[in-house]
Amino acid sequence: MAHQATDLGHPQAAVDLATASVECKRYTLATPRERALLCVVQARSLAANGQRQDAIAALLRAEDDLAAAAPGDGDPHRVWFFQRASLAHETARTLWTLGDLAGELREFDNSVLTRxxxxxxxxxxxxxxxxxxxxxxxxxxxxxxxxxxxxxxxxxxxxxxxxxxxxxxxxxxxxxxxxxxxxxxxxxxxxxxxxxxxxx
The missing domain is CATH 1.20.930 (Transcription Elongation Factor S-II; Chain A)
Incomplete structure (x- = not known):
């Protein structure tokens, strides 16, 4: 829902939804891959809402969480697709919103190379x-x-x-x-x- 709100031009609603996802108890029980997905969605919404530093911090959390993911984590089926290529794609979209052309191009390239x-x-x-x-x-x-x-x-x-x-x-x-x-x-x-x- 936060992704959709961002794409539809409702950044504050997106931030509210994404923040609720990372501040609930379920987040603390999530696998690293799940947490990475939630954090990168939050990063995109924060960027769309003009919250640059918070968006960058959320991107760094997403990277750390995905780096900690491992086979056997018990990931739910809904997040099986979220790999390095997906994180790079969403990171690039966030950097696009923040106006970082060099960073977004680097991350889109990473996504293409790893997908x-x-x-x-x-x-x-x-x-x-x-x-x-x-x-x-x-x-x-x-x-x-x-x-x-x-x-x-x-x-x-x-x-x-x-x-x-x-x-x-x-x-x-x-x-x-x-x-x-x-x-x-x-x-x-x-x-x-x-x-x-x-x-x-």
């Missing part, structure tokens, strides 16, 4: 989309196109609203470059357009 892309193809594609957006924002549109090509490859056969949003984002970010004669831009724009026609 099992064949198992989590949709999330992998979304991470690559975010990463390409950061590269474009830093003025490296050709690197962004290379990254987006990987994202579009990962979207093959994926029917998802998030995949559609990624394709919309690519076309939006590329729009100022569309008529500059950059072949990589033309290729990605056309491929993203084809995805939108397929998943519409």
């Amino acid at each position: 099992k892309a064949d198992t989590f193809s949709r999330t992998h594609a979304v991470t690559l989309d975010y990463m390409g957006t950061v590269q474009a924002r830093r003025g490296n549109v050709e690197a962004a196109c290379t990254t987006w090509a990987q994202a579009l490859d990962a979207m093959e056969g994926v029917q998802s609203g998030r995949a559609r949003d990624a394709a919309v984002n690519m076309r939006r970010v590329l729009s100022p470059f569309r008529h500059r004669g950059i072949s990589a831009v033309t290729e990605i724009d056309e491929r993203a357009k084809a995805v939108l026609e397929r998943v519409a």
Whole structure:
């Protein structure tokens, strides 16, 4: 719920929900992997609410908790997916909100390098989309196109609203470059357009 509140633009509600999750007795009984997931969600909500130092502290707690996770911890099934790649992805989203472009790019790269892309193809594609957006924002549109090509490859056969949003984002970010004669831009724009026609 805190994640959804952040995505819907209700940062204070997100902070309230996430904080309730880490301040209850259940949190003290949670496995390290569970605690890491709860802390990184709290970090994102704090960042969205403008609480920079608290967000960074929550990220550090999440890293420590995930580092302490081990096989045999008795993790509930609902958190099995939360591995290093997931933490890196959510850390990057938090750093994005905090305006740390270099940090977010580093963490998106960590997520891409550590994720099992064949198992989590949709999330992998979304991470690559975010990463390409950061590269474009830093003025490296050709690197962004290379990254987006990987994202579009990962979207093959994926029917998802998030995949559609990624394709919309690519076309939006590329729009100022569309008529500059950059072949990589033309290729990605056309491929993203084809995805939108397929998943519409």
